[in-house]
Amino acid sequence: MLFRTANLSQLALFDEIIDVRTPAEFAEDHIPGAINCPVFSDEERIIVGTLYKQVSPFEARKVGAAMVAKNIARHLETRFKDHPKSWRPVIYCWRGGQRSGAMSIILSQVGWAAHKLEGGYKTYRRSVLDQLAVLPQNYHYQVICGPTGSGKTRLLRAMAAEGHQVLDLEHLAQHRGSMLGRLPDQPQPSQKGFDSNLLLALQKLDPARPVYVEAESNKIGLVTLPPALVAGMHASACTLLEVPLAARVEGLLQDYPHYVDQPALLIQHLQALRQFHGEKQLQCWTHLIETGDFSTMVGELLTLHYDPSYLRATSKHYEKLPAAERIQLTDLSAQALLKIAAGF
DSSP, rough: OOOOEEEEGGGSSSSSSOOOOOHHHHHHOOOOTTTESSSOOOHHHHHHHHHHHHOOOOHHHOOOOHHHHHHHHHHHTTTTTTTOTTEEEEEEEESSSSSHHHHHHHHHHHHHEEEETHHHHHHHHHHHHHHTTTTGGGOOEEEESTTTSHHHHHHHHHHHHHHEEEEEEHHHHHHHHSOOBBBOOOOOOHHHHHHHHHHHHHHHOOOTSSSEEEOOOEEETTOOOOOOHHHHHHEEEEEEEOHHHHHHHHHHHHHHHHHHHHHHHHHHHGGGGGHHHHHHHHHHHHHHTTTHHHHHHHHHHHHIIIIIHHHHHHHHOOOTGGEEEEEOOOOOOOHHHHHHHHHO
């Protein structure tokens, strides 16, 4: 064998983790800290795969080998050219096969102590899922509850600023957790990418300290929370924020300025509520938006849709909510929330 192998537990021993999969595969998810040095571009992988299926494996390997050699040569001439002989990289592809093998052989022949990761990304992904099935059980959660617009996310960030231990699931999911929670010009991570980032966040937590987290459903936008985390949150103690409707409306208008700036986008996203509230109500909300009366529209949206659904969901799933500590807020400013956070 012209190269050596390593396993997941040994990753910290290496100077660099190299992902040789395509840019698209890397963008979907990758081992934290890895750099992408693909041996196939996205287009080249499609070409080779098509040849493999429609012509023959031999023709695919012949064409693929030329592409791999060209791409590795480019990395040697650019990304790797200044590395000393002592550089120790570990290399992986989808499952530790030919792509990582080719890179490992060439780097080893140069004289670097290159290792190939056993099982590749597939083994890493299995490890992530295995850990997410058990790790969330190690923590003591304190769940921040309250209807939409009550400042739960604002309070979490204030608590983080005060040094409390916080798990910000909406930040990890790049979504605010409701039907209108999509962030402008910010796509959500893939499920695999979310899982990797969540595991990394959990691994940084101290089990001896409480973990403050916002009440969520089992999905935030398009990504799903691991069942072990959801179960842990549902069984945990709760803190309930009570905020007047007017303050909630004002806070939401501050937090969602893109909808005020793009009323047509808001009208478009509200169409999903037609099945719950009917055409007449949607027309009423559309009129309020078109005339710029966002405060009235948001107030009605809260009282008619968000508040009833939130109450049903939290009452059903958060078993300790009736015994929750209640915090009354009339001011959702950063200064007011920092004062509340300092009291936890």
